[in-house]
Amino acid sequence: MWFKNLQIFQLKDTENFSSTDLVTKLPDHPLRECGSQDEFTFGWLPLIRNSEQWSISSDLCMLVRAGKEEKVLPTAVVREELEAKVAEIELVEGRKVGRKEKADLKEELVFSLRPKAFAKRSDIWAYIDLKAKLLVLNSTNAGMTEQLFKLLQTTLGSFPMVPLQATVSPSSIMTDWLVKNDVPASLETGDEVEIQDASEDRAKIRFKSLEPLSEDVTRHLEQGMSVKNLALRWTDKMSFVLNDDLTLKKVKFDDTLKDNAFNDSQGGALSDMDANFALMSLTVRDFFESYKVWFEIQDED
The missing domain is CATH 3.30.310 (TATA-Binding Protein)
Incomplete structure (x- = not known):
């Protein structure tokens, strides 16, 4: 796993x-x-x-x-049934169906349709x-x-x-990394970065297949935009996209780790899972020690 x-x-x-x-x-x-x-x-x-x-x-x-x-009730099915019911009432009773009555009808339809819905x-x-x-x-x-x-x-x-609570804004820290070309020694920038401006509409620009330290990116950052997420590689063990809420997506553990886990496994699904988990959890534990330093995350008592 x-x-x-x-x-x-x-x-x-x-x-x-x-x-x-x-x-x-x-x-x-x-x-x-x-x-x-x-x-x-x-x-x-x-x-x-x-x-x-x-x-x-x-x-x-x-x-x-x-x-x-x-229970999955497709929105289109509920909408179609509701429209048919509303049209029937308006035709038979010769009146408009109000917003509250529509909401009540929708609730009744969901109640009647839910037992027939498939489970996911x-x-x-x-x-x-x-x-x-x-x-x-x-x-x-x-x-x-x-x-x-x-x-x-x-x-x-x-x-x-x-x-996790960072003492300093993760977005400002990642922005400084790129503007000052001062990424921590254990990190390398990847080929993906998303930046946003400080206006109310929070306009975003996403760069892919482009070196984040390139002039195209840093020029926007120097004009006041900030990093929302950034592709990184940590040592030789894992790569990921780091978000400004401190979550990591698109995590990929190095093939060497996976090969080591395969060699540690005794064979069988549970043994494979055990070996994978042992190496993954130790890697994340080591990674978190650096993570805390980068974003000044305090230990909890």
Whole structure:
């Protein structure tokens, strides 16, 4: 399991956290199928379908997987049914249907159509690093993130964590890197950068297949625009696009790491996952030590 996104949170009060307690309670809160009127359900999933392996642990890191099942009602279907119902009322009763009545009709239609809707499943992977005091998600989706937090709190009773807080604006730091040609020694710029201006409409320019330190980019930055996201490579271990909210997308771990994980595996899906997770979590832990310095992120007590 190699994460393609990284959203990192810092844990608080880890001395009161019990990984054994979490492992024990995961099967008590599984993802269940949507009922006839459920909009969605959310719960824990085994790491591999039809297995009883709910987590993997490696060097004070624990990998878990949660899932969401939701009823999908295509907007076009609801709109078509609503338009037909409104047209019928206006024809039969000879009156206009008002906004509130339309909203009520739509709610009734959704209620009647939902049992017939098909269910779609999606998942979110996460791991807890007790040594570095981190929660790391393989997702930047706000809705899935919120549901995962709620599930952790429901499962454990409480789960204190905070988003990363940089002392200085990440956007201004990345802008300085490019304007001053002063990228940290362990980083190399990639071929993708998005910049934005400070006006109310926040106009953006995206450069691809172009060296971010090129004159085309730095000229706009010197005129007052700032970096929104920037493609980077860290040492020889991973590349990514760093966003101004401190999330990482398009994460790619180096093939050498993957080859090492393959050599460490004893064979089989769970063994492969275990080997991949061990190397990935150690790499992210090391990366975070540099990350904290770049953006002056304070450790949580």
